[in-house]
Amino acid sequence: MSGAAAALPQTQALFSLAGRVALVTGGASGIGLAIARALGGAGAKLVVCGRRQAALQQACAAISAQGGEAAFVVGDLADRSAIADIAIASAQPFGAPDIVVHAAGMNRRQHWTQVDDAAWDEQIDVMLAAPFFLSRALVPAMAARGWGRILLIASLQSSRAFANSLPYGAAKGGVVQLARAMAEAWSAQGITANAIAPGFFPTALTEAVFEDASRLQAIRRQTACGRTGEMADLQGAAIFLASPASAYVTGQTLYVDGGFSAK
Numbered sequence: 693m694s695g696a697a698a699a700l701p702q703t704q705a706l707f708s709l710a711g712r713v714a715l716v717t718g719g720a721s722g723i724g725l726a727i728a729r730a731l732g733g734a735g736a737k738l739v740v741c742g743r744r745q746a747a748l749q750q751a752c753a754a755i756s757a758q759g760g761e762a763a764f765v766v767g768d769l770a771d772r773s774a775i776a777d778i779a780i781a782s783a784q785p786f787g788a789p790d791i792v793v794h795a796a797g798m799n800r801r802q803h804w805t806q807v808d809d810a811a812w813d814e815q816i817d818v819m820l821a822a823p824f825f826l827s828r829a830l831v832p833a834m835a836a837r838g839w840g841r842i843l844l845i846a847s848l849q850s851s852r853a854f855a856n857s858l859p860y861g862a863a864k865g866g867v868v869q870l871a872r873a874m875a876e877a878w879s880a881q882g883i884t885a886n887a888i889a890p891g892f893f894p895t896a897l898t899e900a901v902f903e904d905a906s907r908l909q910a911i912r913r914q915t916a917c918g919r920t921g922e923m924a925d926l927q928g929a930a931i932f933l934a935s936p937a938s939a940y941v942t943g944q945t946l947y948v949d950g951g952f953s954a955k
């Protein structure tokens with residue numbers, strides 16, 4: 693070796709979201725809110741989206757009280773005709789989003805004999821179709837800047853089937869492939885697309901599971917960590933996949949499940 697040694701790389705900036713705007717669907721509650729708070733902690737300005745204005749207002753107030761900047765857009769992602777307006781409205785508070793997190797979702801938990809057209813359509817529309825159509829509406833502004841991050845929320849049911857979740861599993865299986873297809877379409881323009889597949893986290897969506905003590909015990913045993921997820925467990929993966937650090941990671945699904953899927 694000759695000459696002065698090069699300095700070590702300054703890696704903190706890799707995980708900074710300062711100056712970025714993140715749109716988080718489902719950001720008023722549960723996993724969406726947890727991810728919104730994490731991205732806010734890394735410096736992003738937040739726009740949360742959902743149907744319940746009061747819940748969105750409450751989430752924004754909580755984020756602001758904790759030192760973040762947040763605004764909301766009321767919209768129904770099951771309504772395909774509303775998606776263009778949601779995309780436009782999301783750019784009003786802070787400018788066009790650099791990051792979009794698609795955390796809106798539901799699991800109707802019906803036996804396959806009970807699944808009707810409305811339940812099928814709602815789950816596929818909100819968790820699979822809306823992430824595509826909303827992302828597509830946001831991509832031109834991201835491409836113009838040569839930088840964008842799309843973060844989908846997959847599930848353990850992206851790769852395995854649980855009872856009473858047929859449309860949910862179909863949507864979540866699709867989400868994994870959607871991340872790959874979006875990556876193929878948009879990554880050359882600096883826009884990555886990845887998914888987080890959470891294990892079991894306590895939210896409104898999993899209330900029935902967390903109330904079932906024997907099921908909970910079986911779930912804990914199935915994980916390698918010996919416990920269900922805590923919201924803070926999602927922070928690192930979300931910041932990584934939303935930040936400059938993941939520039940060469942695209943089309944992937946990262947399981948944040950305490951090793952549930954590894955066993």
Ligand SMILES: NC(=O)c1ccc[n+]([C@@H]2O[C@H](COP(=O)([O-])OP(=O)(O)OC[C@H]3O[C@@H](n4cnc5c(N)ncnc54)[C@H](OP(=O)(O)O)[C@@H]3O)[C@@H](O)[C@H]2O)c1
Pocket residue numbers: 717718719720721722723724741742743744745747767768769770771794795796797798818819845846847848889890891892893894895896897898
């Ligand atoms: N909790 C877990 O263990 C777990 C595990 C794997 C994957 N996930 C996924 O994580 C995502 C978030 O779920 P969660 O567990 O955090 O449940 P949650 O607290 O019930 O959050 C769901 C969010 O989706 C929004 N939403 C539902 N329908 C919508 C619609 N038509 N238009 C706009 N927003 C809508 C809801 O807001 P409004 O009601 O105000 O619209 C709510 O904020 C879902 O995709 C879920 O499948 C969760």
